[in-house]
Amino acid sequence: xxxxxxxxYLRRMKVDGTPYRTIWLGADGTTVQVIDQxxxxxxxxxxxxxxxxxxxxxxxxMIVRGAPLIGAAAAYGMALAMARDDSDAMLTQAYTTLMAxxxxxxxxxxxxxxxxxxxxxxPHAKRADAAYRRAAEICDEDAEICRRIGENxxxxxxxxxxxxxxxxxxxxxxAGWLATVDWGTALAPIYQAHNAGIxxxxxxxxxxxxxxxxSLTAWELAKHGVPHTVIADNxxxxxxxxxxxxxxxxxxxxxxxxxxxxxxxxxxxxALAAHDNGIPFYVGLPYPSIDWTIEDGAAIPIEERHASExxxxxxxxxxxxxxxxxxxxEGSPAANPAFDVTPARLVTALITERGxxxxxxxxxxxxxxxxxxxx
Ligand SMILES: CSC[C@H]1O[C@H](OP(=O)(O)O)[C@H](O)[C@@H]1O
Numbered sequence: 494x495x496x497x498x499x500x501x502y503l504r505r506m507k508v509d510g511t512p513y514r515t516i517w518l519g520a521d522g523t524t525v526q527v528i529d530q531x532x533x534x535x536x537x538x539x540x541x542x543x544x545x546x547x548x549x550x551x552x553x554x555m556i557v558r559g560a561p562l563i564g565a566a567a568a569y570g571m572a573l574a575m576a577r578d579d580s581d582a583m584l585t586q587a588y589t590t591l592m593a594x595x596x597x598x599x600x601x602x603x604x605x606x607x608x609x610x611x612x613x614x615x616p617h618a619k620r621a622d623a624a625y626r627r628a629a630e631i632c633d634e635d636a637e638i639c640r641r642i643g644e645n646x647x648x649x650x651x652x653x654x655x656x657x658x659x660x661x662x663x664x665x666x667x668a669g670w671l672a673t674v675d676w677g678t679a680l681a682p683i684y685q686a687h688n689a690g691i692x693x694x695x696x697x698x699x700x701x702x703x704x705x706x707x708s709l710t711a712w713e714l715a716k717h718g719v720p721h722t723v724i725a726d727n728x729x730x731x732x733x734x735x736x737x738x739x740x741x742x743x744x745x746x747x748x749x750x751x752x753x754x755x756x757x758x759x760x761x762x763x764a765l766a767a768h769d770n771g772i773p774f775y776v777g778l779p780y781p782s783i784d785w786t787i788e789d790g791a792a793i794p795i796e797e798r799h800a801s802e803x804x805x806x807x808x809x810x811x812x813x814x815x816x817x818x819x820x821x822x823e824g825s826p827a828a829n830p831a832f833d834v835t836p837a838r839l840v841t842a843l844i845t846e847r848g849x850x851x852x853x854x855x856x857x858x859x860x861x862x863x864x865x866x867x868x
Pocket of ligand 1: 558559560561665666667668669672673677678679705743744745746756757758831
C-alpha cells in the first residue's frame with residue numbers, strides 16, 4: 494500500500510512534537526487507530542478498533558466525532574467488517590449498522606454509499622483490501638479538501654479589515670482537525686492565517702452540552718500556538734455588539750443544495766447575532782457534507798442525544814482525576830437536541846474546497862455544476 498494509502502499523505506497537526514491525524518491504519522495493516530476524543534483535553538489516548546462494532550460504538554459514543562471524521566470512520570468500519578466476513582449479508586449489515594450510529598452528518602451516508610457501491614460488484618475475496626484502500630483514500634481526500642478550504646478561507650481573511658490590532662474570529666463547537674482527518678474545515682483558514690503570520694485570535698464557544706469548543710477546539714488551538722479565549726456560549730452576541738468579532742466561522746454536518754446549514758446546536762443563535770451586528774458568518778463546507786437531495790434544512794434529521802449529556806459534566810480535579818458530576822437538580826428533565834439549522838439567508842458565504850460561494854443553490858452549482866442535473 495502506498496504511503497498515501499496508509500494515510501501518511503498529510504499530517505500537519507502535531508501533539509507535543511508528534512504529527513497526528515485523527516484516524517489511521519495500525520502497523521498490522523488491519524487494526525484502525527483513533528484518538529479518543531471523549532478523554533480530551535485531560536487525557537490523550539489512542540484506541541484500537543478491530544471490528545466493525547468497535548467503529549460503530551466509537552462513532553455513536555463520540556470517541557470520534559465531526560462530520561468528515563465520522564465518514565472516514567464509517568469507511569474503515571466497513572473495511573473491518575469485510576476483513577471478518579466478506580459476504581453480501583455482512584455488507585448489508587455493516588452498511589445498516591454504521592448508518593444508524595448517528596443520523597445527522599450526511600458524510601456518513603456519503604462514505605457508506607461510496608464503499609457499498611465499490612464493494613458490491615467485487616469478488617468477495619477482493620472486498621476487504623478494496624475497502625481498506627478506499628478508506629485510506631477517503632482520508633487522504635478529506636485532508637486535501639480541508640487544506641483547500643483553508644486556502645480559500647485564507648483568501649477571505651486577507652481581505653478583512655480588523656476592527657483592532659488583530660483579527661478576531663469566533664467559532665462554535667469543534668470543526669478543527671479533530672473533526673476531520675487533518676486541518677479541519679472552520680479552523681483550516683485560521684491555521685493557515687496563523688501559519689502565514691497574520692495576527693489572529695479566536696473566541697472559542699465552549700459549546701454546551703458536550704463542550705467540544707472548550708475541550709477540543711481550545712486544545713487544538715493551544716497545541717498549534719493559536720491565540721484563543723474560551724467563552725460561555727451566551728457571550729458571543731455581547732462580543733459582537735462590542736465590536737470584538739471580525740467574523741464568525743463554523744463547520745457543518747449537512748448543508749442543503751440551497752445553502753441551509755445544519756450544525757452543532759447553538760450555531761443558529763450565533764448566526765442571528767452576527768446578522769444583527771453586520772458581521773460575516775462563514776461556513777467551512779467540504780463536498781461530502783453537502784446533501785444535494787434536499788433543499789429545505791427543515792428536512793434534516795436532528796439527532797436527539799441522551800439527557801445525561803446536559804445533566805452531567807466531566808472535569809479534572811486539582812489532583813488530576815477526571816470525574817463527572819451532576820449539574821441539575823435531582824429529577825429535573827433535560828432535552829438535548831444536538832444540531833440546529835441556520836437558514837441560508839443568515840450565511841454570508843460557504844467556503845468549499847473548490848472556492849467561496851454565496852449560500853444559495855446558484856452559488857453551490859457554480860462550484861459543482863455536475864450537480865445541476867441532480868435536482
Ligand atoms: C467539520 S464539521 C464538524 C461538526 O461536527 C460537530 O458535531 P459533533 O461534535 O456532534 O460530531 C459539530 O457540529 C461540528 O461543526
